[in-house]
Amino acid sequence: MSELLADIETLVRCESPSSDHDAVARSAEVVAGLGRRVLGADPERIVIDGVTHLRWRFGDGPTRVLLLGHHDTVWPHGSLETHPFSVRDGVLRGPGCFDMKAGVVMALHAAAVVPDRAGLSILVTGDEELGSPSSRALIEETAAGCDAAFVLEASADGGALKCRRKGVSHYQVEVTGRAAHAGLEPEKGVNAGIEIAHQILAVAALADPESGTSVTPTVVSAGTTVNTVPAAAKVEVDVRVWNEAEQLRVDRAMRDLRPVLEDAVVRVTGGINRPPLEEGSSSELFALARQLSDELGLGELTAASVGGASDGNYTAGMGVPTLDGLGAVGGGAHADHEHVVVAELPRRTALLAALVENVLAKRGPSGATNPAGESGTARR
Known part of the structure; x- marks a missing residue:
């Protein structure tokens, strides 16, 4: 000893x-x-x-x-x-x-x-x-x-x-919008902050508590200054599952995410880390x-x-x-x-x-x- x-x-x-x-x-x-x-x-x-x-x-x-x-x-x-x-x-x-x-x-x-x-x-x-x-x-x-x-x-x-x-999967959802002056012409922008909010809700909906599957948006960022329509935003996503079928289901769904706002672009990176x-x-x-x-x-x-x-x-x-x-x-x-x-x-x-x-x-x-x-x- x-x-x-x-x-x-x-x-x-x-x-x-x-x-x-x-x-x-x-x-x-x-x-x-x-x-x-x-x-x-x-x-x-x-x-x-x-x-x-x-x-x-x-x-x-x-x-x-x-x-x-x-x-x-x-x-x-x-x-x-x-x-x-x-x-x-x-x-x-x-x-x-x-x-x-x-x-x-x-x-x-x-x-x-x-x-x-x-x-x-x-x-x-x-x-x-x-x-x-x-x-x-x-x-x-x-x-x-x-x-x-x-x-x-x-x-x-x-x-x-x-x-x-x-099993664990990690993803990053990145949104590209279009900047504009928030006071003078906000309508000319594409608000990446609003788009990332839509994506966060879509991601969170992939969870299945009955199966023990958690899909958790974690670190979120958007925008540059208080008077600018955000041109970019992103969220990190942590996924935990008990079985391979659930891990693959969530992976497919993450890669199928599509923008809600016109002219916004959504990009998903990352994937399955550990089975x-x-x-x-x-x-x-x-x-x-x-x-x-x-x-x-x-x-x-x-x-x-x-x-x-x-x-x-x-x-x-x-x-x-x-x-x-x-x-x-x-x-x-x-x-x-x-x-x-x-x-x-x-x-x-x-x-x-x-x-x-x-x-x-x-x-x-x-x-x-x-x-x-x-x-x-x-x-x-």
Whole structure:
């Protein structure tokens, strides 16, 4: 436990806001150093568009199990001064500790106790908080053909594993109108502000609460001065869905938006960012996790469905069995009260190690994952 805590402290004390590539590179070196000591192996350093990612691959064959995490955070430089690292009364605090530096350290320590790591890969990316723009292809390349992807994002409330995640789409609706003097000749203008209001109402109407589909206009801007008819306006749109059919429905509808005002022009950019992590992607692995948790005396595991997305959405979208939320137990991601429950760290690390060992050791007759083995007894 002391080594686990010390390694989490080392990583938390290295600030790594996603937008600062130099800071992310420094954090990557800290992660690499921890991995070198814990695993006895150096990672590949993969720099894409200035962002540093790390990958360990064990054995000569293909990757069969992927441990997936990220070392960037949403916290800006100087956050350690306002949110210092601490461990008091069984609670660990510090910027990025819950999301998800503790999970990165847990992945390294879990892999270290797996007796035969052949077929295991560990991928720690540096831009997940931005939507993984540079790492998505790397994630998909590493996960291709895997029997399981275990995602070290923090748990849901009460330590629940994240067995279902909404898919995410992002759009920008831009309107071009025509400027005119708002006092002298407003009738000669085409008011982009009014047009964007029509578009916001049309976009919001695409939501389907019964299906759990949210379509939310967020950041809105229009106009330049108080006495000018706005010539341009735009709105950002956030879409969350539980299934692919809904994601495609909204995507088609967004691209079919048309102007209401004569001579206005509407342009829609963006699209699907992450596919949904549907329940079927995680059901078998969750059953295995519950069995192992019981055998290890860790108590009953629960499952949660969450609206937020992770890189596990990408692996699930490829058809790779994916189990998420295996990282720290605690709460307050991205918030002032971010924290980790210390007592759960070794327990969840032991569960992760058992999951990796079982999936690496068991294969069905067709080569597909058979997590519980032919007898139904998990290996410990």
